[in-house]
Amino acid sequence: MTALPLLTRVLRQPPSMAQLGAPEWELLLRQAVATDMGATLALLAEEHGLLQALPAQVRRRLDWERTGWRRHGQAVRFELRQVQHALRTSGLPLILLKGTAYVAAGLPAAAGRLFSDVDILVPKNRLNEVEGLLMAHGWASSHHDAYDQRYYREWMHELPPMQHMRRGTAIDVHHAILPETARVRPDPALLRAGARALPGQPGLFVLAPCDMVLHSAVHLFSEGEYDHGLRDLFDLHRLLCHFGANEPGFWTALPLRARELELTRPLFYALRYCMRVLGTPVPAATVAAAAAGRPNPVLLALMDSLFLRALRPVHPSCAGTLTALSDLMLFIRGNWLRMPPLMLSRHLFQKAFLTPRNVKLDQV
Amino acid sequence: MLTVAALSESALSARLRGPGLRLRTGPFISCIRSSVPALAVALARMYGDYPVLDDDIPADFDVLLRRPRGLRRLVKPQVFFHYDGMEPFQPLPLAQLYPMFEWAMNWCVSSHAHSWLVIHAAVVEKEGAAVILPAPPGSGKSTLCAALVARGWRLLSDELTLVRLDDGRIDPVPRPVSLKNASIDVIRAWAPQAHLSPPVADTMKGTVAHMRPPQASVARADEPASPAWIVFPQWRAGACAELVSVPQARAHLRLAENAFNYSLLGAAGFTTAARLVEATRTFDFSYGALDDAMAVFEGLLAQRR
Numbered sequence: 001m002t003a004l005p006l007l008t009r010v011l012r013q014p015p016s017m018a019q020l021g022a023p024e025w026e027l028l029l030r031q032a033v034a035t036d037m038g039a040t041l042a043l044l045a046e047e048h049g050l051l052q053a054l055p056a057q058v059r060r061r062l063d064w065e066r067t068g069w070r071r072h073g074q075a076v077r078f079e080l081r082q083v084q085h086a087l088r089t090s091g092l093p094l095i096l097l098k099g100t101a102y103v104a105a106g107l108p109a110a111a112g113r114l115f116s117d118v119d120i121l122v123p124k125n126r127l128n129e130v131e132g133l134l135m136a137h138g139w140a141s142s143h144h145d146a147y148d149q150r151y152y153r154e155w156m157h158e159l160p161p162m163q164h165m166r167r168g169t170a171i172d173v174h175h176a177i178l179p180e181t182a183r184v185r186p187d188p189a190l191l192r193a194g195a196r197a198l199p200g201q202p203g204l205f206v207l208a209p210c211d212m213v214l215h216s217a218v219h220l221f222s223e224g225e226y227d228h229g230l231r232d233l234f235d236l237h238r239l240l241c242h243f244g245a246n247e248p249g250f251w252t253a254l255p256l257r258a259r260e261l262e263l264t265r266p267l268f269y270a271l272r273y274c275m276r277v278l279g280t281p282v283p284a285a286t287v288a289a290a291a292a293g294r295p296n297p298v299l300l301a302l303m304d305s306l307f308l309r310a311l312r313p314v315h316p317s318c319a320g321t322l323t324a325l326s327d328l329m330l331f332i333r334g335n336w337l338r339m340p341p342l343m344l345s346r347h348l349f350q351k352a353f354l355t356p357r358n359v360k361l362d363q364v
Numbered sequence: 365m366l367t368v369a370a371l372s373e374s375a376l377s378a379r380l381r382g383p384g385l386r387l388r389t390g391p392f393i394s395c396i397r398s399s400v401p402a403l404a405v406a407l408a409r410m411y412g413d414y415p416v417l418d419d420d421i422p423a424d425f426d427v428l429l430r431r432p433r434g435l436r437r438l439v440k441p442q443v444f445f446h447y448d449g450m451e452p453f454q455p456l457p458l459a460q461l462y463p464m465f466e467w468a469m470n471w472c473v474s475s476h477a478h479s480w481l482v483i484h485a486a487v488v489e490k491e492g493a494a495v496i497l498p499a500p501p502g503s504g505k506s507t508l509c510a511a512l513v514a515r516g517w518r519l520l521s522d523e524l525t526l527v528r529l530d531d532g533r534i535d536p537v538p539r540p541v542s543l544k545n546a547s548i549d550v551i552r553a554w555a556p557q558a559h560l561s562p563p564v565a566d567t568m569k570g571t572v573a574h575m576r577p578p579q580a581s582v583a584r585a586d587e588p589a590s591p592a593w594i595v596f597p598q599w600r601a602g603a604c605a606e607l608v609s610v611p612q613a614r615a616h617l618r619l620a621e622n623a624f625n626y627s628l629l630g631a632a633g634f635t636t637a638a639r640l641v642e643a644t645r646t647f648d649f650s651y652g653a654l655d656d657a658m659a660v661f662e663g664l665l666a667q668r669r
Contacts, residue, residue, distance in 0.1 A: 022421065025422050026423060030448045034450060055422070057393075057422060058422065060479055061424060063479060064477065064478040064479065067478040067628065070630070074630060314449065315448065
């Protein structure tokens with residue numbers, strides 16, 4: 001766990017790509033592709049004017065990744081128009097979350113970012129109406145198991161994921177950013193009230209800068225699975241750098257907003273690991289103010305050891321002896337944060353013993 | 365240049381078990397690792413003429429075929445395909461190791477190589493003119509391809525037609541030709557001199573064997589070809605060989621259906637397919653006997669001379 005993995009070093013210092021030899025490029029590409037950051041690497045090389053200096057074969061490989069990403073962006077914008085069309089009669093502002101928001105707002109965090117769902121935020125009392133409109137336009141709930149339906153509808157912060165029957169595209173309809181059963185539940189009305197309209201795209205909104213960062217932090221540091229840990233941390237890094245440079249008062253407002261939304265702990269983790277892993281330049285005053293979310297030293301030492309492992313590239317070259325144990329502990333933690341213990345034990349029992357296994361079509 | 369055939373069996377196995385065998389197939393370099401001894405045997409048999417590169421040349425694809433750890437391997441012998449630590453396919457029975465290797469190599473190209481419009485089609489060339497044979501499985505595309513190759517046409521590929529986005533020419537990626545079920549015996553009878561891998565029964569495609577490409581096709585893997593015809597083959601028992609012209613728009617749509625990355629490439633996919641259709645004559649081709657089919661293809665060539 002000593003030296004930083006190659007991909008992490010390049011994300012910290014993109015210009016260092018220019019100095020890499022051929023064998024290092026191969027490793028870098030493999031780490032990036034396995035971490036779902038191949039296109040991110042391609043766009044970083046382009047942004048820093050390094051493409052022309054790279055070996056032809058590397059440039060070609062990066063180009064493949066960028067081509068896939070360009071198509072992804074097109075598909076996301078097309079899908080957004082479909083969602084907007086489906087929900088037009090509701091009169092609701094279409095508040096976009098996560099990757100969808102980065103793409104629609106044209107944020108640097110969208111460069112190279114791939115994701116599989118469109119995420120939107122609607123008021124809880126309008127969920128039925130939104131679900132009905134989406135169904136009328138071809139989306140269907142993809143979780144048919146009665147337990148899963150109850151799990152999402154009663155306890156989670158989103159509808160069961162819906163998939164479009166013809167296009168196969170997925171949409172997650174959120175009414176909050178944390179589950180109903182979690183210990184901390186930031187008020188979604190505050191998030192909706194602060195949402196900002198996207199200039200030139202009538203009807204589309206994204207969360208305000210601080211809220212967008214906090215949502216990204218909540219998402220990353222309450223998760224149970226860290227397949228995309230480094231990628232999501234890089235989102236945070238780019239959001240922080242971008243808003244820090246372009247949004248007056250951002251660094252002062254961020255810890256205050258975290259307190260208001262009861263999200264001081266995720267903010268603390270976000271700043272700590274962004275600075276440690278990616279070298280994000282965070283002003284000292286913000287770091288000091290965010291210390292309100294600091295856990296006790298024993299817990300912090302444990303979290304350091306877990307997160308610093310989970311935030312490495314997802315590639316065999318970066319796995320250590322404790323990676324599997326660390327992943328398991330984070331998985332348990334993610335579920336622990338999601339529900340109270342009794343409910344969690346019931347949930348795990350249900351999932352382990354009662355939920356029917358996926359029945360293959362040829363067995364029906 | 366070092367080739368697979370120049371490596372001793374132990375040197376080949378050592379590369380596969382250790383740093384990986386860097387195998388060049390057309391424009392691609394794959395780093396292949398496996399501790400399964402049968403893969404070394406299969407590669408020595410089928411890939412003897414292919415170039416092997418030094419360890420410091422970066423590979424495009426990282427292919428690992430491994431057996432499960434622990435007792436499971438005794439109970440249920442299987443082989444897993446890993447790509448950069450991911451597992452794109454379900455494991456297959458160990459007996460299907462070599463077909464799985466070929467499918468994995470196809471997958472690597474079809475899901476990444478976006479500097480080309482990648483069409484699911486065989487492509488062969490003679491006298492500088494390439495014929496593209498796109499078709500769904502079962503249409504006799506690979507059989508026709510193997511038969512043409514055995515009669516002196518150059519193999520560019522039996523599965524992956526790589527159409528350049530800039531000038532519309534086709535880059536070869538010659539690899540063993542996949543033959544299924546009855547085709548295996550048909551080709552054995554048609555070309556007794558051809559080298560076929562031992563048939564593997566009960567795969568998801570039935571019984572599968574591969575035909576080793578001629579040395580001359582492998583040696584010319586750097587030489588692109590210009591497309592002259594697109595022929596959509598359909599084998600039917602007893603049918604006489606017949607070419608029927610396909611209108612350009614329909615040919616374009618069929619190419620799009622058979623391409624792996626047509627929509628991913630967006631406008632470039634459309635332009636490349638349109639240019640390809642513009643530059644070629646396009647036919648539906650039904651046939652019942654390989655002899656008749658050969659005559660038809662030689663006839664196409666003769667019209668160009």
